[in-house]
Amino acid sequence: MSWTSRVMVYDFEEGKSFPILETDMHIEAPNWTPEGDALIVNGEGSLFWVDLENPELWEIDTGLCIKLNNDHGITPDGETLIFSDHTYGEGSVIWTQRLGDETEDADPTRVTPNSPSWWHGVSPDGKTLTYTAVRDGVFGIYTIGIEGGDETCVVQSDHHYDGPDFTADGDWIWFNSERGGNGSSDLWRVRLDGSDLEQMTDDDRVNWFPHPSPDGDKIIYLAYPTGTEGHPAGKEVELRLFTGKGKTPTTLVSLYGGQGTINVPSWSPDGVAFAYVEYAKP
Secondary structure (H helix, E strand, C coil), X not given: CCCCEEEEXXXXXCCEEEEEEEECCCEEEEEECCCCCEEEEEECCEEEEEECCCCCCEEECCCCCCCEEEEEEECCCCCEEEEEECCCCCCCEEEEEECCCCCCCCCCEXXXXXCCEEEEEECCCCCEEEEXXXXXXXXXXXXXXXXXXXXXXXXXXXXCEEEEEECCCCCEEEEEECCCCCCCCEEEEEECXXXXXXXXXXCCCEEEEEEECCXXXXXXXXXXXXXXXXXXXXXXXXXXXXXXXXXXXXXXXXXXXXXXXXXXXXXXXXXXEXXXXXXXXX
């Protein structure tokens, strides 16, 4: 399939989206840097820096890791890059790498001892990662210290789990799962110790990748059409705004996208905008 990728920013103050960059490379999953002046995206197994004042793709050196996917981000202090990679043939593994220090070895540091592990969120204090993992054939949501060590299973069952992300206060992890038993993916939240598990959406859409806002009042997520299986690319999808259980979500953007559109945290640090990727129809 031939792709044209457009990096977009939705501005809440303007109430509409603006294009940042268009390329024939298939790029995915924008993160906003804590300084608010750049985005990070992935494409063709690499990561790229996109300066918002000069929006071009500048490749980031990730050393021997050359098969990165669309699960990547940056710590709140802007000093450490986090990403998932499957270069070494054992499935996805989470790595960290220092940013902006030319004296550091370019090769990243492995965090998760087990695979597959797909990164999705970092705690507000930058000390804890949350991710999706499969252990003994069972999906679940896990946490681990950013320097590695023992991993903790927050929640698991014989269902699919994905897209965990921390709330701004660090007290909750939001994620999507099919554990509701209706055959569709909905949004859930849970405390870090696995308590107070709560289903947050229950509608006719297939809901993925919830991302809490910096002010803690909103959730942006991806809504697939009814009956969609998994989280494929190349679908008519919506980016929706969730403001509270029992309230009707607001559709902010309808677009052609899906996988790669908003897999990872992409709020601007001031909470007035978020970034995403849309694709031109073939």
